[in-house]
Amino acid sequence: MKKIVIGIVVFVVVAFVGAYMFRQQIFMAMMGGQIAPDHDFAAELAPEAPDYRDPSWWAALPATEDPSDQVPEGMNTNPMGVAVFFVHPTSYFGKENWNQPLSDEGANWVVDERVLRHQASVFNGCCDVYAPRYRQATFFSFMDQSGNGNQALDLAYTDVAAAFEHFVSQLGPEQPFIVAGHSQGSRHAALLVADEISGKPISDRMVAAYLVGFSVTDNQIGSIPVCESAEQTGCALGWNVMDGEGAGAFGGNDGLICTNPLNWQADSSYAAHELNEGAIGFPSYGPAEDGEDVTAMVVEVGAADAQCMEDGQLAVLELRSQSFPSRMFGNSMHVYDYSLFHASIRENAAVRIGAYMTGIR
Secondary structure, three states, rough: OOOHHHHHHHHHHHHHHHHHHOHHHHHHHHHHHHHHHOOOOEEEEEEEOOOOOOOOHHHEEEOOOHHOOOOOOOOOOOOOOOOEEEEEOOOOOOOOOOOOOOOOOHHHHHHHHHHHHHHHHHHHOOEEEEEEEOEOOHHHOOOOOHHHHHHHHHHHHHHHHHHHOOOOOOOOOOOEEEEEEEEEHHHHHHHHHHHOOOOOHHHEEEEEEEOOOOOEEOOOOOOOOOOOOOOOOEEEEEOOEEEEOOOOOOOOOOOOOOOOOOOOOOOEEEEEEHHOOEEEEEOOOOOOOOOOOOOOEEEOOOOOEEEEEOOOOOOEOOEEEOOOOOHHHEEEEEHHHHHHHHHHHHHHHHHHHHHHHHOOO
């Protein structure tokens, strides 16, 4: 009897330790079961294809009022004749389809009130912001192992490529531009840089590509170099933030691009809080339950430091704010990749444009 009890105790302990060690994988598997579409991807089941001549297919346009226009208190705008093509991250968690229909109000709310306001708006100090709505792949696509998710992502990319073609058609023949994105948006933007910009004459008009919040590596951007300074142009940069030295979201990828958004170096140099010109927090991607004023953008100078770590992720070693509560697996601060460094990114976009205009490459 004693041996049986000991065996049971050992089994429970081992099971508990195993569950703890693989808790993220277990949770993801459980979550996947709740949000996985109940059918295979099929092109004929995809939502209506976009027509980017129609303004309703754009979340942000220079001629329309939208949250990307919001300027935080104390900050200024100085139009510099540059346009930004911004590709939004995943906001669709539905299981009804592998790709988001334009009519999904919940997904559009996140894009409008969180993404445009807290990400794309970093570029409104210098530039005209264009942000397409597109048939983004549902979140489960990144967990799927059947091939359906990849097909959904491929469909989403065709929309982004079509939107970029329309975007370019709206610019002047020599007008410079910035490509930017976050998460799924950066996945598509990196492909765009490699397929439609790298090695082509239009690359001479690209000030920079901000490929933030995804596992973009230096061999995924064609002949475009990785930015190594604050003034370099015609290059690509990006980062993935984690709280402290945790596992993060994208570690272990060889060649993962990590640019420190406080000193703009692509190395492991430490950047102190004093270099952070202003962070702007919010509760989470979804609507808060306490009657939050979503238009509030409180600037906190010196809220976070930053350092690129050996695995290519960007660590905030000491967060001096309570305004950034959301975390993902590995203590990832994914939803705040832009917000933690809002003012610094805002200034850097203007610096790179200034360098571009004076011929610095």
